[in-house]
Amino acid sequence: MKLFLRCLIVIGVLACAWLGYSIMRAQRGLAEAERLLKRNVFSKAREEVDRYLWLHPRDPAALLLSAEILTRDESLETGPAIARAQSLLERIPDTLPWGPIARGKQARLSFFVEHRPIEGQRFFEKALELDPRFIEGRYLLWKILDLTGRSDSAEPIFWTIYDQTPQADRPYLMREWYMSQFFPASANPLLDVQMGYNDPSKPLQMNPEYVRLKEHCDAEPQEPINHAALARWFQHDGDHTTALTLLERGLKLPGAETDPYFLSILLATLFEQGDLERAKKYLEGWPEPHEGYDYWRWKGMLADEADRDYPEAVAAYDKALAIWPGPVDWRTMYRRANCLARLRQSDAASEARKSAKKIEEIMDTEVHVALRDALEDRNLTDRDNLTKVMDFYRELGRNREVEAWQQVLDSLPSKQPAIEAASGKR
Template sequence: MKISVWTFVALAILCVGGYFGYLLMTQHSARQAMQRAESAVRHRNWTSVRIELSKYLDVFPQDDAARLHLAEAYFKDATMNPERAVSLAIEQMRFIPHTSPHWPAACVQEARMHLFARLQPHRAELLLREMLATDPDNVDGNYVLWKLYDLTGRSHLAEPNFRRVLAATPAAQRPLRLREWYLSQFYPATANPELDQLMGFYDPSEKRSAVTELRRLEAFREREPTSALNHAAVARWYSLEGDPKTSLKLLQQALDETDAPLQDPFFVATLIQVLFDLGEFDNAMKYFRAWPGERSGYEYVRLSAILADEVERDYERAIRHYQQVISVWPGQADWRIQYRLARCLIKNGDDSSAESTRQKAKKIELLMEEDVHAPLRRLLATPDQLEICGQMTQFYEQLGLEFEANQWRDLTHVE
């Protein structure tokens, strides 16, 4: 009996020792795979990177940083089918839990892939909003959302994201960020040629035009056909190009083809504006009274002012809302809305205020002329030069945009 017990104990010790020996060997092998992956990264051999990182993660599956690198390797490996590479990269990032410190980076990376590779801005925006709700100052997340707004015809929403990005931008890079913001403000349709080229909508040999934007917006709609956002973006393009009938036709089709379009403020705002432009005031008021979500923000207040003025003839309310609109971006540069305010003041019997408002609107209209912006764009090729800093400061001061004027002025004092 004693012999059998000791034999059993010896076998147990051997088994445990063998297990731990195997475990140590496996972990050692995995760490060697990580070293080989790091070497492959330096040589930009993404096939080797993903093979070695896969071996490492088989042993250390909780290493979220390594999983992020594996996702990057899938995305960059030119030997793989692009769609499969994106799918595998996204699959890896979804293993990273919300509690991980690497989760914000994973969200941003996944959003980039949905936006730039899969052409799915709605899905990308949902991811970014979810992440920014918990990490509002995340620089990468704010930057991608800023660009997403540009690419979907909603650059007027990007100012908070731009400001957070700028606050974290090193002094040497601030001129470039301010140049990007100027283009977002005044040339959003063509502000991101590198991104349009990346997504296949722009050839550098071609002249940039509004047609590039339409191709992009239609591709977004095709890739996410049930997203009200994408349908509204295409419809708004036609509206801004002076074709409200085509715009309304597209919006009416989208009412039957998309998920809850009347719960999307951008869709509803586009629909109301088009109905107003076509003289369908009763329908415009019907949709305005059913506005989804918070009754605030630039789009809501702007439409409220126009409808109170032109449809309801409530001039005092219209004046209050017009004044609210022109106090924030992009109303500060919208000379058309300021002319509307001037006419509304006349209707309300305030000729003196109307004249001063008309003069201000004329000043802003002249500042929007191409002969003002063309030399600025030429000089912005080297935005760190003192000459352009001074001219941009003056331009923004004339426009009444103190934040931007101060930022450009500060650059003249940077050594």
């Protein structure tokens, strides 16, 4: 009996010693994991941080570190590793100072790795709600809108980014904005390469925009926006039958009939198919408040083509043309002019056609070839080229862009007069 008790005591002492050693080692685990991560020793770093989390399962710094190790360790299978990293980040509450950081990391994983743009958008929006100073999140939120065919709604986000951008970087940011406004499908070539949608080394490959939108649809089939974005691509390619098939699939999903972007693509397809009555039905279900370019444009087009209500069409067109991208929508301007002609307002119709023709000429391909050349790196400090860009925006009545480019011009060194320069050399 005494021997048994002695054995129990020895075992208890050893167990306490082992537990004490384990706790001491676990306490050092966080610092050791950080050291190992810097050396890219991922498996050992994982072991150390896991020991620490065994002792401190809610420690936000350890959860962030563990998630980072999982996402950087290329020896792990991507799917399970990313899912585990997302679950670790999810354990960090919004209420902690680490909350916006965790949401931002979740957004990056959703968007860049899992190719789920809508999930990524929601995480970025949450991170910005928690920390409005999170400029990287705001910038990537803008990129998500570009990459999902929704660049027309990016303007409020862009100008917030602009206000937080150093003066020296603004010419490059304004160039990105020009591409986002006029060539959103190809505005982010580096992101398409980074995310595997484009491979410059391959001379023959599928259209990167199609590859991207198809991947989004496959990765997030439950999101109506992804179906609409892919349908829009087929619309622009002239395949309205495939577009409608995708939209019919999207209509079965919750929220589709109340999403303005989805409805705008659906209305465009139904209009092209000649199904005006069905288009009117979906327009009537447009969510309140009734606002934005897409709503008023479709309100005008259906009043014009389906109801022949030209006064209502003109009023709706006026509202649409006042909202971006209305100022460059010369086709809708011509539609408005035709309505005025049918109302026997000849002078107003003539002026409207002149305005539409002016914008049509401004939006000509050759004009934009010259503008894109003016915005090349070699020209971003050239006064003459940047003045061309500023004048382009002035003709469109885009005062905010005019002011921004004027600030860029004002920041350039002033030109030295030729006579003064010559005398200076002597």
